[in-house]
Amino acid sequence: MLMNIDLTPLYRSSVGFDRLASLLDTALRSEQASGGYPPYNIEITGENRYEITLAVAGFEESELELNVEKGVLTVRGRKAESQEERRFLHQGIATRTFERKFNLADHVEVSGAELKNGLLTISLIREIPEAMKPRRIQINGKSSALEHNQ
Incomplete structure (x- = not known):
C-alpha cells in the first residue's frame, strides 16, 4: 500500500525543506521494496x-x-x-x-x-x-x- 502525504502546509511556513517530500517518498518506497533484508x-x-x-x-x-x-x-x-x-x-x-x-x-x-x-x-x-x-x-x-x- 503506497501512501501519499500532502506536505503543502509545511511549505507555507518553512524555508529550505524542498527535499523533504522526496526523502519521505523514497523512504516509503525503499522500505517496501527491500522486504526487511x-x-x-x-x-x-x-x-x-x-x-x-x-x-x-x-x-x-x-x-x-x-x-x-x-x-x-x-x-x-x-x-x-x-x-x-x-x-x-x-x-x-x-x-x-x-x-x-x-x-x-x-x-x-x-x-x-x-x-x-x-x-x-x-x-x-x-x-x-x-x-x-x-x-x-x-x-x-x-x-x-x-x-x-x-
Missing part, C-alpha cells in the same frame, strides 16, 4: 557520530559494495556463484542479492566501514562547516561589508 541497526555513538550495522552473514568483503551519491548511502550485496553443488535439508541463512539505501542528512559523511563476524558496520560523522554553525548577530552594529563599501 538484511536487518540493520542505526546507532548514535557520540555527538555527531553514528553507525549503521547490517547483518550480512555469509557475505565476504568482495561481495559487498558501498556507494554514496547525492546524499544517499547505498549498500549492495551480491553472492558469488558457488561451483559446488550443495543439498540443504533446511536453509535459513539468506544469501540473496540485496540493495539497501540510507538517506544521509546534510554534512553527514561516511568515515569508514568494517566487516566482522557477519556484521557490516558503517561509521558516519556529521561535520558542520564553520559557516553553518550558530553565531551571535549584533543588533545595531555595522556590518563589515557596509564599512568596506562606504
